[in-house]
Amino acid sequence: MADNIQKSNYPALVAKVNDEYTLVINRGSEHGVTKGDHFLVYYVDPDELTDPETGESLGNLEIIRGTGTATHVQPKMTTIKSNRVVSRGRVIRRQTGILASLSSEVVEEPEKEAMPFDDPNVGDKVKPV
Helix, strand or coil: CCCCCCHHHCCEEEEEEEECCEEEECCCHHHCCCCCCEEEEEEEEEEEEECCCCCCEEEEEEEEEEEEEEEEECCCCEEEEECCEECCCCEEEEECCCCHHHCEEEEECCCCEECCCCCCCCCCEEEEC
C-alpha cells in the first residue's frame, strides 16, 4: 500500500460496477491513490449486533465483497480489478520406465483462476488494505 494514501478519505464508495471483476471507486490520484494500491470492498449490514451475554452493542458487521488492485487511476476515480484467485490443486503424474531408476514424478501446477467480487453494488464501501 502506498504511504501517500490519505486514510482520512476513507471509506470510499463504489461508483460503478463495470462487471463482476471490475469496479470504479470515487477516490483517485487527488486522494493519494496510485496504480497497484490494494483495496477491500465491503458493505455494512444494517442490523446492529449485540453481545448475547452483556447486551452491549457490537456495532454493524462488515460483509466482505472481495479485494482489488488499482489498475487505472484518474484524479477523482480509480478502476479496481479483483485480485482474488483460486487454484484448483495440482496434478502429479508418475512416470515409470522399465528400470526402477528411470521412474520420475511430474508435478503440473494449474494456472490460477480469477475470482469475481461477491455481488458488488454501487454504494458499497471501499478502504485501503
